[in-house]
Amino acid sequence: MINQYLEDYYNAVYDTNRNEAFRVIDEALAKGVQPEEVVFKIIVPAIDKMINALTTDLDATISQHFIASQVAEEITEKMLARFKIKPGMEGRVIIGTPLGDFHGLGKKIVAGCLRANLFMVEDIGLNISPEVFVDKAESFGAQVIGISSMMIHTATGENGPKMVKKILIQRGLENKIKLVVGGAPYRFDSDLYKEVGADAYADNGITATKVIRELLGEVKNETRA
Amino acid sequence: MKHGLELLEPMFQGKLPERVPVILNLFEQGANELNLSIEEYYSDVDHIVEGQVRMAEKFGHDNLWATFYAAIDAETLGSKKTIFSDDGPPNVGQLIIRQYADVDELTIPGNINDSPFFSKQTELVKKLKKKAAGRLPVCAYVVASFSLPVLLMGIDRWLTLLLTGSSVIREALLAKCSEFVIKKIMALREAGADMIAYANPIASATFIKAHQFDKLAAKWISSDFKGAGSRNLVYFGGGGKIEPFLERIIDSSDAGAYYLNPFDDIVSAKVKVGPRGLVTGAINDIKLMSWSSGQIRAEVKQIMDKGKPNGGFLFGTQMMPYKISDKNIHIMVKAAHEYGRY
Known part of the structure; x- marks a missing residue:
C-alpha cells in the first residue's frame, strides 16, 4: 500500500501538482500510515527518486525543483511534530x-x-x-x-x-x-x-x-x- | 566590409548577407569605458549613448543597446529603491508586491511617457538612433508580461502564485503586466528602436514544462504580441532554453527573430523556425571569461557551422559578464567575422 502512496506522491510533485501531493499524504494518514512512515517511506524516497530522475532528465525544470522542495519541507515539518520519538538529524x-x-x-x-x-x-x-x-x-x-x-x-x-x-x-x-x-x-x-x-x-x-x-x-x- | 543594418536588412528579405551579424549584449561595460561607476553611468542618458558608441567602435559588433537595466521597470511601476553594484547589473531593492492584495494597488501609467523612469528610455533610443545614423540597429529591451512579476514580487513569490496560487489574482496581475508591456513596446518602437528584445525567461523550458507553457504562458505572449504588433520584436529566452518550445512560441508570437540560449540546439531551432524568422545562436559567455584564444575560436566556429548554412542566422551572446576581458571579446568578434563570412 505504502509503495502506491510513494508512487502517487512522486508523480504529483514531479508534475508540480501541489494539491494532489497533499491529498495523497492526507489519504495515507487517514488509512493509518504513521507520520514516521510518511517521512521515511514516502517523502525521503520520493526526493531520492527525483534526484535520479532529474539527473537523467535533461528537460527537468526549476518549477519541478521548487514544488518538490516546498511540498516535501511542509509535509516533513508537520509530520515531525507528530513523531513519537524525535529523530536524529543528518547534519x-x-x-x-x-x-x-x-x-x-x-x-x-x-x-x-x-x-x-x-x-x-x-x-x-x-x-x-x-x-x-x-x-x-x-x-x-x-x-x-x-x-x-x-x-x-x-x-x-x-x-x-x-x-x-x-x-x-x-x-x-x-x-x-x-x-x-x-x-x-x-x-x-x-x-x-x-x-x-x-x-x-x-x-x-x-x-x-x-x-x-x-x-x-x-x-x-x-x-x- | 558591410556592417550593422547593411547586413540585417537583406536578411529580413530572405537574402544572404555578406557575413553573419554579431550581436553583443554589452551593458554595464560602458561604465568602464567612461571610467565611471555603474551607478554614475546609469544616472545620465548621455553616458549610455557615449558608452555604447565607444564599445561599438572598439569591438566592431553590429548593434547598439538603448537600454538601462531590468530593474527600471520596477521603478517605473513604483519601486523606490534600486541597488547598484560595482561590477554587475543593478537589482530591484524594493518589491512593490509584498502580498496578494498589492496586486489591486498596482497601477499602469495611462501615458507611459509621463513616468520619468520611462521617458529617459525613449530619450536614449532617440539619441542613439541619431548617433547610429542608419548604420547600426538600435536595440531596446522589454521584459515579457509573464516574466515581469519577478521584478515586482520576487521569483519565489511569483512561482508560488503561478503554480499553486489563485488563478484570479494571477490573471489580474498578468493583465496589468501585459498592458504595461504593450505600452512599453509601442513607445520604444515609436521612439525609433530598430529591434526590441522581448525577454521571457519564466516561459522558457528551463523553468516550466510544455503543458505549463500551453496552459499558463501562451495566452500572455499572444496578448503582448497582438497588443503591440510583432514587427521588429525578437523573442529572447532571457537565460532560459527556448528551442524545445519554439513551435509553441512561434504560434503565440510570430516574432521576427528568435534568440537562443547557449544550451539550445541551433540546428533544430533553424529547422523549426524555417523561413518564418531569423535565429540567433548564443555563445556561453560565462565560459568566455576563462576560455583560451583557441577555445574561443573553436566555440565560435562550431556555432557558425551549425547556424550559418542557408542564412537567416545571427551570432550573439547572453548577458555578458562585466569582467570579461576586452582581449577575449576581440578574439570572439574577430573569429565571428572570419567564420561567419558567406
Whole structure:
C-alpha cells in the first residue's frame, strides 16, 4: 500500500501538482500510515527518486525543483511534530546568498530539500557578508556552508565564496566546515566552483542534498583523522 | 566590409548577407569605458549613448543597446529603491508586491511617457538612433508580461502564485503586466528602436514544462504580441532554453527573430523556425571569461557551422559578464567575422 502512496506522491510533485501531493499524504494518514512512515517511506524516497530522475532528465525544470522542495519541507515539518520519538538529524547547514545577490529561489529550494531529509538548516537570508557566513556557521555548529548565487559577479567576486573560504582557512576551520556553491553561473561553467575555492557544487536544488551529504561524510572523516 | 543594418536588412528579405551579424549584449561595460561607476553611468542618458558608441567602435559588433537595466521597470511601476553594484547589473531593492492584495494597488501609467523612469528610455533610443545614423540597429529591451512579476514580487513569490496560487489574482496581475508591456513596446518602437528584445525567461523550458507553457504562458505572449504588433520584436529566452518550445512560441508570437540560449540546439531551432524568422545562436559567455584564444575560436566556429548554412542566422551572446576581458571579446568578434563570412 505504502509503495502506491510513494508512487502517487512522486508523480504529483514531479508534475508540480501541489494539491494532489497533499491529498495523497492526507489519504495515507487517514488509512493509518504513521507520520514516521510518511517521512521515511514516502517523502525521503520520493526526493531520492527525483534526484535520479532529474539527473537523467535533461528537460527537468526549476518549477519541478521548487514544488518538490516546498511540498516535501511542509509535509516533513508537520509530520515531525507528530513523531513519537524525535529523530536524529543528518547534519547542520548554513545557507544564504552572497553580498550583492538578492535572488533567493535557489537557496529556498535547497533548504526545503535538506529539511525534508532531516538536516538542521539555518537560512541566513540574502546579501550576506563573508564574515557573517562564517560567524553564523560557527555559532550554529554547521558542518557545511551553502552559498547560492544568481549572478556571475556575486559568484566570483572578492566578497563571495572566495572570501568565505579564505576566512575558514584563516580560522583553521576548512576541515570542519565545508563550502558548497550553486546557482546559474555554475550551470554555465561546471568548473567555476574550483575557481571560487568551494569544496563542491550542486547543479540544482534537488541534487544539493546528495552533494551536501557527501560533504558531511568528508567532514566526519577529516575531523576523525 | 558591410556592417550593422547593411547586413540585417537583406536578411529580413530572405537574402544572404555578406557575413553573419554579431550581436553583443554589452551593458554595464560602458561604465568602464567612461571610467565611471555603474551607478554614475546609469544616472545620465548621455553616458549610455557615449558608452555604447565607444564599445561599438572598439569591438566592431553590429548593434547598439538603448537600454538601462531590468530593474527600471520596477521603478517605473513604483519601486523606490534600486541597488547598484560595482561590477554587475543593478537589482530591484524594493518589491512593490509584498502580498496578494498589492496586486489591486498596482497601477499602469495611462501615458507611459509621463513616468520619468520611462521617458529617459525613449530619450536614449532617440539619441542613439541619431548617433547610429542608419548604420547600426538600435536595440531596446522589454521584459515579457509573464516574466515581469519577478521584478515586482520576487521569483519565489511569483512561482508560488503561478503554480499553486489563485488563478484570479494571477490573471489580474498578468493583465496589468501585459498592458504595461504593450505600452512599453509601442513607445520604444515609436521612439525609433530598430529591434526590441522581448525577454521571457519564466516561459522558457528551463523553468516550466510544455503543458505549463500551453496552459499558463501562451495566452500572455499572444496578448503582448497582438497588443503591440510583432514587427521588429525578437523573442529572447532571457537565460532560459527556448528551442524545445519554439513551435509553441512561434504560434503565440510570430516574432521576427528568435534568440537562443547557449544550451539550445541551433540546428533544430533553424529547422523549426524555417523561413518564418531569423535565429540567433548564443555563445556561453560565462565560459568566455576563462576560455583560451583557441577555445574561443573553436566555440565560435562550431556555432557558425551549425547556424550559418542557408542564412537567416545571427551570432550573439547572453548577458555578458562585466569582467570579461576586452582581449577575449576581440578574439570572439574577430573569429565571428572570419567564420561567419558567406
